[in-house]
Amino acid sequence: MKEIITDVLIVGGGMAAGWAAISAAKTGASVVVVDKGFMGTSGVTAPAGPNHWWVPPDPERREEAVRRRLETAFGLADPEWMKRIIDITWQSIPELDPWYPFSGDGKGGLFRSGLRGPEYLRALRHYAQSLGVTILDHHPVLELLTRTDGAVRGAAGYDRLARHPWRALAGSVVMAAGGCAFRSGLLGSHSNTGDGYLMGIEAGAELSGMEFCVSYSISPAWLSTRTLPYTGARYFNASGQQLDIPGWNKAREYLCSLADAFREGPVYADLHEAPAGLAAIIREIQPATVAAFDRRGVDMFRDRFEVKLFGEGTIRGIGGLRIADATCTTTVPGLFAAGDAATREHIAGASSGGGAQNAAWALSSGVLAGQGAAISAMRQRDDKVVFAALRPKGRVGLRPTGPVRAVNQKSIIKTVQNEMLDLDKSIWRSEKKLTTSQEILDAAWHEIENGLQGKGLDAVAARETAAMVATARWCNAAALARQESRGMHVRTDYPAQRQEFESRLVTTGLEKIIVRSESSVMTEVLA
Template sequence: MSFYPQQQTVDGDSHDLHLRTDVLVVGGSIAGCWAALAARRAGAGVILAEKGYVGTAGVVAAATAGGAHTVPGKTEHNDKVVNGRRAVAGGVDDPVLARRVYDETYRISLRLQEMGFEPNPGRPGASPFGGEPRLTSFNGPYSLHFLRTALLKAGVRILDHSPALELLAADGVVTGAAGVNRQSEQSWAVRAGAVILATGGNAFRSGAMGTNGVTGDGHLFGAEAGARLVGMEFSGHYGIAPAGSQTTKGFWYGSATFYDGAGRELPVNGWGAVPDVARAVMETGGAWATINRGGPDMQRFARRTVNLFQFFDRAGIDPFKDRFPLTLLYEGHVRGVGGLVVDDTASTGVPGLYAAGDVTDRTHMTGAQMSGAGPAVSWCLASGEWAGAAASAFAAGPGRALRRHEAVGLGGLGLRAPSGSACPTNALHDLRAAVQAEILPIEKNVFRSLDGIDASTGRLDGLWERHRGTLLGGGVREVVLARETAALLAGARWLYRAARQRTETRGLHRLRDHPASDAAQRDRIVLAGVDGIRLAREPLRAQAGQAAA
């Protein structure tokens, strides 16, 4: 039996802690923190619930990332920012919307400066490779601590170590969420006038740096509420890392020479190296690199990337002279682009539910290619700004009365089970490993095949059917694990459903059976549903300003 309430109706006795607020934000990395601050500036009372600790949670907290932005009057610079990835976007990006994001990021950068934020602590305004100063460079530990301090100063209540497990709804409107606190081992429920999901993407617990907490929870929560997903097939991104390291930062790719397992040089560099490195691993048993193409400026900048160079120093490797072995770590929808469909106000289309950051679709920014670095951070900030403003307005209007209506929990697989018997921890780990076995191997997901997709889909559907009525955690740790595992299983099914529909190669979806792009498939594959999955193909939106769906 699970300690988590099995009845769906949420009342005063169903959870240990009951709270009410105007806006609830689920997720506490950059997007969630900025959404909470934006909602607070709009006058809303805000609670932020985070699976980990706000200040160390999320991918950026483990690294450093910089947001791109336009600069008023700098036409040449602005064109480079907006069009920087158009050549590899596969024709499914939206430069008009991207420009709106980058313009918004500039305004946010000014606000951050007013708040005292330093984009490069100790080197204000510096840009390592020249050009316009980057005003939104996020040094992980510094920037997340800065945002936590700003949240507390603004009066946002933070629930640390409090993973959400489900959304709550009343009369078809999302009116809160419920979850558990890892430290007190109690359940909580927050009734709110609106909810913002900012839970990040899904790397399927691959071990890539900073990704263990991003398990697709928000995708599952949103789908259970009726939200749709898009771009899930553009998920075949793996980060190149030195073997033995979790660090997948890719700034050095363009300054490296890559080799296959036989020592032959690979004629690639930059982000395009990933499939060639994968092919070398599969065909020659390994891949190697030396960062020998960069000049002194690049080397000085690289040395400041502590999380990478600590590994090299400990291993006794001089990466600028020595060849070092490589591994590929899956990054999925963290650096891929698929996620929840949102409109220009960050609404999911489900009343009362908004979303920001990596949990959402980002094809408008970089098309079918990876969204990491500048575009991803810019989207986190801009979408957080829009979500905070729109959620506050909804909470002050339609959501105000509904947060006092009787609510029901929307959580399904992993949270409630007719059997009533909790799964042993080892059974939960076995199920998670079975899902990972269909997603993480490079031979399955760097280069896909129709037969491989069908085989994986069959196995994943079998797991779903086998566990749909029995997956249940007993204690706090097991309930969280069960729910995360449910999100991984659901995410894998969406990924391969979308991949099967796109019978072409485009960006991060590489299909052996159809190695070329098909102009007739320059569209969007939209999914809905958790148990029974529905698919639709929709044209790209014609112009900015209309809903992205």
């Protein structure tokens, strides 16, 4: 058993994890990052060209940016959080200049509209290492460890390359393990299976905004790419008839119209009228998108090609671990959350923030969580804890409630995908559909809860399966509880927005899922 001792343990290896590690180290803490893959190449940022919510420190411009975002938040966002995120993003990006030189004045004044994902994450890795951060690649986390009072004080996992388990004792843990796309084929998302949600709930944390998980990206039918090329797309059916699809600025109508078109048959994209200069921008900041077409011999801006919708779940959706205060702590002492692992409702409300806001949230929540975790951990350095006193919290996939037996995990995952990615079930929700899905998902949960157990490396796959089933159940239960249509969440039996639901919904529980309103139980504490 490899044993690790550190002030702050960062779980994950994407943008949020990188910024959390940097922030914690700058605050003075010892920091260890444990990533399921290789920090810098795993996750959805690596093949992307992430933009950021990049607004200069001009009061009028920032107020306008916040005002525009509030218009699409449907009453569930917080302007003070938005201002904080914008400011942290503006201050933080220029710090990467030694590792990712920007064209401009060296102070971020001419920050480029998009960054190459691989180079961005490589810069974060190098910046973190320059501050003394220890990075342990291929060290997936299986479960959190808590003291007898419930405070999170570490984690346990499995070293994929050395093939042995490890445990970490930490003053604080930052959960930055990403969201969940239910293995939809979304580019870069295969390792994003909702592990952080499951581990957080097992430790006693709460989720928020899980009903806002209805997000899809359009890509060529043969492979998921990034969505930037489609800002100026026209769409056609198999007969060559142009379809009436609203623009991207009407997100709900855009997605619903596309889904309607897919009901009728194949859909084709035509980028002849794409904005001038878009081709050059894509080739520079999203080379993975270009490669997908080049390998097929398709010119994306001249040839009409078939497209498909790939589910994005909570990655471009909203929900995640509930944030309790401005340090991005969760409702469990010692556990912080950042990026897609945390709810984005504070800045996105009920509709996706898209690339710019979502990237800014990953960066800024990472900065806040890293700093908060470091301060908390350093205060506890004299609080002696030993590994023997820590309790492992992992359950499903590790410690079944019944006799261990063979479980067809591929079949379980397929069941989850059928309930969460099917356009008719996810986009046009109703009590009947959601209730049926909940029964199917509950049955899948009970099957793996009773008999699934992974040993060694197989434990990683077992926990991923458990996390996807659990995430699906939470998303579905929250959608069933929100009896209205708001933002990304559309109910055909409740088509209007209802004032009594202008509150975030908090979701908890494993065997029995409980959904309640946040408004009567919590007051935001903003620094």
